[in-house]
Amino acid sequence: MKRTVDEHAARFDEVAGEYDDSKTPEYRACADLVVEHAAPSSDDVVLDLGTGTGAIALALAGEAKRVVGRDVSEGMMDEARSKAADAGIENTSFGHGTFRDPAYEGPASIVVSNFAMHHLNDAEKREAIERIAASDPDRFVLGDVMFFGEPDPEEPFYAPEVDDPATVGHLVDVLTDVGFVVTAAERVHDQVGVLVAERPWSDETVA
Ligand SMILES: C[S@@+](CC[C@H](N)C(=O)[O-])C[C@H]1O[C@@H](n2cnc3c(N)ncnc32)[C@H](O)[C@@H]1O
Numbered sequence: 001m002k003r004t005v006d007e008h009a010a011r012f013d014e015v016a017g018e019y020d021d022s023k024t025p026e027y028r029a030c031a032d033l034v035v036e037h038a039a040p041s042s043d044d045v046v047l048d049l050g051t052g053t054g055a056i057a058l059a060l061a062g063e064a065k066r067v068v069g070r071d072v073s074e075g076m077m078d079e080a081r082s083k084a085a086d087a088g089i090e091n092t093s094f095g096h097g098t099f100r101d102p103a104y105e106g107p108a109s110i111v112v113s114n115f116a117m118h119h120l121n122d123a124e125k126r127e128a129i130e131r132i133a134a135s136d137p138d139r140f141v142l143g144d145v146m147f148f149g150e151p152d153p154e155e156p157f158y159a160p161e162v163d164d165p166a167t168v169g170h171l172v173d174v175l176t177d178v179g180f181v182v183t184a185a186e187r188v189h190d191q192v193g194v195l196v197a198e199r200p201w202s203d204e205t206v207a
Contacts, residue, residue, distance in 0.1 A: 001120055003162050005072050005098055008119055011162070012052070013075035019053050020079070024156065026189045027115060031055055033186050033194040034114045034143040040064035047108035047137070049099050049128075050116020054080030054092065060112070061089045068104055070097030071116075099128035108135060114143040118158060118165040125166055126174045133178035136199075140180060143194040146171060148187050157191050171195055 003011070012019070023031075034056055040046050040063045048057040051069030053076050061067050061084070069092060071077050077094040084092050097103035099113075099120060111132050117125055132140055145158045145165040153160045172182050172195065180197035187193045 001124060002164055003119070008162075009072040009074070012071075012073035016053065016073065016075035016079050019076065020055075026157065026192045029188045030143040030192050030194060031059075031114050033188065034112055034141050035059045037141045037184060037186075037194060037196045038110050038112050038139070040110055044109045045107050046110045046112060047102065047104060047135075049097075049102060049111065049113040049132075050119075051080060051094060052076045052116065054083055054094065056112050056114045057092050057094070058083055058087065058089060061092050064110075065091065067092045068106070068108065069094040070102045070104060072096065072098055100124065100131055102131070109138050111135070111137045111140045112143075113141075115145065117142060118145040118163050121164045122166050122170055125171070126177075129171075129174045130178050133180065138199055140175070140197040141194065142171065142197070143192075145191055146193050146195075147191055148193060149190050152191065155191055157189070165191070168193060168195070 038060055040060055042065055044064050046060050046064045046067045048069045051057050051071045057067045057069040080094050147167045158165050175182055175197040181200045183198050184196040
């Protein structure tokens with residue numbers, strides 16, 4: 001990480017109130033794809049890592065049994081909690097946890113993350129994905145800044161001084177190393193995409 005967890009938390013605490021007003025079309029397309037591919041049923045518990053103001057968690061709450069959001073920024077999660085309360089959503093909870101230590105030991109059949117894992121460096125992403133695989137979800141849906149071609153720091157979506165996006169190749173290597181099958185790779189932009197990783201023995205993959 002180019003910033004410590006506490007530094008990232010402080011950065012997001014500062015912008016939490018305005019965060020939802022600053023979304024690009026590519027971010028929205030990416031978030032929509034994450035929601036579409038997560039596709040929980042009423043039996044699924046979803047874990048949303050780097051949940052922020054709950055964009056993904058709250059969008060999935062209507063279909064899922066329960067959604068657990070984890071983040072390092074209390075300011076961002078306060079926004080998520082307040083949106084959940086305003087919408088009368090009662091099956092979501094938000095608490096402190098990192099990618100590598102989500103502080104959640106319960107079941108999660110689906111893990112999602114959107115526009116957050118790029119804060120970790122490649123070695124840390126591997127550790128985080130190993131941790132996700134060890135929790136044994138049926139499906140992991142990762143939307144993020146990721147390089148389909150050559151990195152271009154002049155393009156939007158990431159700031160080289162604080163962010164550390166991976167190549168799609170690195171992410172696919174790690175996901176397959178830990179036992180997932182990558183069943184979809186959606187390119188939203190040359191630097192934004194969604195990967196869907198599933199267990200080879202899950203019903204949908206085998207059918
Ligand atoms: C750009 S926001 C994305 C939020 C949300 N997923 C969305 O789609 O709008 C990135 C979030 O990642 C969180 N974050 C940064 N580093 C983290 C870490 N190591 N573990 C968990 N969350 C982290 C930040 O606090 C921030 O809320």
